[in-house]
Amino acid sequence: MSATGKFKIKLQIxxxxxxxxxPGKADLLEAIAAEGSISAAARALGxxxxxxxxxxxxxNRCWREVLVETGGGGRGAVVTGHxxxxxxxxxxxxxxxxGLREGQDWQALEQALRERPQR
Amino acid sequence: MSATGKFKIKLQIxxxxxxxxxPGKADLLEAIAAEGSISAAARALGxxxxxxxxxxxxxNRCWREVLVETGGGGRGAVVTGHxxxxxxxxxxxxxxxxGLREGQDWQALEQALRERPQR
Numbered sequence: 001m002s003a004t005g006k007f008k009i010k011l012q013i014x015x016x017x018x019x020x021x022x023p024g025k026a027d028l029l030e031a032i033a034a035e036g037s038i039s040a041a042a043r044a045l046g047x048x049x050x051x052x053x054x055x056x057x058x059x060n061r062c063w064r065e066v067l068v069e070t071g072g073g074g075r076g077a078v079v080t081g082h083x084x085x086x087x088x089x090x091x092x093x094x095x096x097x098x099g100l101r102e103g104q105d106w107q108a109l110e111q112a113l114r115e116r117p118q119r
Numbered sequence: 120m121s122a123t124g125k126f127k128i129k130l131q132i133x134x135x136x137x138x139x140x141x142p143g144k145a146d147l148l149e150a151i152a153a154e155g156s157i158s159a160a161a162r163a164l165g166x167x168x169x170x171x172x173x174x175x176x177x178x179n180r181c182w183r184e185v186l187v188e189t190g191g192g193g194r195g196a197v198v199t200g201h202x203x204x205x206x207x208x209x210x211x212x213x214x215x216x217x218g219l220r221e222g223q224d225w226q227a228l229e230q231a232l233r234e235r236p237q238r
Contacts, residue, residue: 012127089224105208117180
């Protein structure tokens, strides 16, 4: 397994009890931008349409402006400028967090870790 | 809510499919060091004895040396030197990760975030 797979870093931005942004929502935003609709994005991620729609609804209620604009009636969906801004800062935080893998702490832990759990 | 509560950073060290170290296991290790037994540590954390024992078992199988030595028969438990080393490096990674809260990305996200989700 790669060092990346061994050391997981999960960043969640909370709004009250809701997760306003996290790894799954960031991937969904990117897929919507690429595919042009929530249903196509859900298919691309192997996610149900219902779940994708729910995640979009949470995101749109947690930020000061909506991140995704939906035309309704199957007319597709667009990631707004606000959505692009939020996504860019979230990805930047993730990249900075990934830098922890370069430090001595992770190096020491990796050496102390077994490849597989002992039975 | 504090900035800390709004921005959650979860670090998990994996060994195969098992979580060798994470927030809950680190807290349990500290409680065992403070309380001197798995049962007292479980009580202090409001966790069942069964769950605490299971977490200790996973930790002990994931690292090259055991992190917790148990006397058996209720004779208490001790965090080993290896356990203290792993805990120290994990806490150090957490502290470094918390530094992400000082950067411009988080500042921009916090300004774009609502206090509460819109209904």
